[in-house]
Amino acid sequence: MNDLEELVQAAVADFAAAGTPAQLEDAKARYTGKSGRVTELLKGMAALSAEEKKTRGAAINETKRYIESALTERRQALAEAQLEAQLRAEALDVTLPGRQAGQGGLHPVSRTLERIEQIFGSMGFDVADGPEIETDWYSFTALNNPENHPARSMQDTFYVDMQDEAGRPLCLRPHTSPMQVRYARQHAATHAATDPLPEIRVIAPGRTYRVDSDATHSPMFHQCEGLWIGENVSFKDLKAVFSDFFRTFFETDDLQLRFRPSFFPFTEPSAEVDIAFAQGPLKGRWLEVAGSGQVHPNVVRNFGLDPERYIGFAFGMGPDRLTMLRYGVNDLRLFFDGDLRFLSQFQ
Numbered sequence: 001m002n003d004l005e006e007l008v009q010a011a012v013a014d015f016a017a018a019g020t021p022a023q024l025e026d027a028k029a030r031y032t033g034k035s036g037r038v039t040e041l042l043k044g045m046a047a048l049s050a051e052e053k054k055t056r057g058a059a060i061n062e063t064k065r066y067i068e069s070a071l072t073e074r075r076q077a078l079a080e081a082q083l084e085a086q087l088r089a090e091a092l093d094v095t096l097p098g099r100q101a102g103q104g105g106l107h108p109v110s111r112t113l114e115r116i117e118q119i120f121g122s123m124g125f126d127v128a129d130g131p132e133i134e135t136d137w138y139s140f141t142a143l144n145n146p147e148n149h150p151a152r153s154m155q156d157t158f159y160v161d162m163q164d165e166a167g168r169p170l171c172l173r174p175h176t177s178p179m180q181v182r183y184a185r186q187h188a189a190t191h192a193a194t195d196p197l198p199e200i201r202v203i204a205p206g207r208t209y210r211v212d213s214d215a216t217h218s219p220m221f222h223q224c225e226g227l228w229i230g231e232n233v234s235f236k237d238l239k240a241v242f243s244d245f246f247r248t249f250f251e252t253d254d255l256q257l258r259f260r261p262s263f264f265p266f267t268e269p270s271a272e273v274d275i276a277f278a279q280g281p282l283k284g285r286w287l288e289v290a291g292s293g294q295v296h297p298n299v300v301r302n303f304g305l306d307p308e309r310y311i312g313f314a315f316g317m318g319p320d321r322l323t324m325l326r327y328g329v330n331d332l333r334l335f336f337d338g339d340l341r342f343l344s345q346f347q
């Protein structure tokens with residue numbers, strides 16, 4: 001091996017040993033830099049004869065080209081390695097499954113409310129909505145509650161620190177019955193020119209509030225009011241409506257209904273409605289599902305109607321209770337805790 005071949009080998013080894021572009025530039029300077037080994041060789045040619053210069057010069061130039069091409073090669077290799085390292089460091093795993101937005105669903109009580117609306121809708125009932133902050137007059141007075149009725153007490157009803165325009169107290173409605181009066185008065189006013197008045201047939205589902213809290217009572221709960229008023233509406237119709245409703249709701253004809261005499265200031269006579277299943281885990285047990293009755297003449301008068309002419313019935317059901325029965329839930333509070341482990345079972 002002559003000195004030039006040795007030089008090429010040394011340069012190639014030096015370049016290979018350079019691990020970074022900066023080290024490579026240092027190595028390059030040792031060969032083709034101002035005082036590099038190749039440069040020194042070229043300088044040393046001054047002492048040679050013209051003939052020697054020719055052959056030696058050509059050989060050194062060839063050596064220089066070798067070294068330069070080895071340098072270029074190494075530069076590219078380093079640049080590629082650097083790019084690869086960068087790509088590896090910034091790598092995205094595009095096969096990783098994305099973070100999914102959880103799929104929502106309807107609350108079980110909302111499902112019940114939709115079901116109630118759909119079934120009563122199919123029987124020709126309108127669906128009405130009303131305020132949850134309600135006046136004392138709509139909540140009690142208009143519904144024939146005497147001034148000193150215990151339901152008005154602060155032990156039972158949540159009063160709010162506000163009054164209506166007439167300075168009367170406001171409360172969170174303790175039942176949906178105020179909607180009977182609101183809807184009927186509106187209906188009577190709208191159809192004042194029509195005789196006889198078109199029948200009132202409405203349900204009013206919504207949130208209600210009472211000072212009460214245990215496994216079967218929540219301070220916020222749901223009710224669904226119903227009202228059917230006309231010239232010729234009787235308890236018989238109430239029974240037919242309820243029978244149809246509960247059989248459709250629970251998807252069984254094997255269901256008995258019982259009207260148990262009761263008392264509400266706004267109905268006379270009044271009845272609690274119980275149902276009993278002929279099959280299933282609750283078989284044979286009477287379960288209270290609604291309050292009902294023939295609307296009291298004083299209330300019909302507060303509707304703005306003549307109680308000698310218009311008559312009918314009202315009822316109030318508990319959608320939370322119906323949901324518990326339908327799905328076999330034994331603690332009402334589960335509905336309002338917001339625990340997704342419970343709620344997601346109904347999707």
Ligand code: PHE
Nearest residue numbers: 175177291292293314315316
């Ligand atoms: N408002 C009554 C309650 O909350 C239920 C009811 C409604 C009873 C309509 C009779 C008629 O208990």
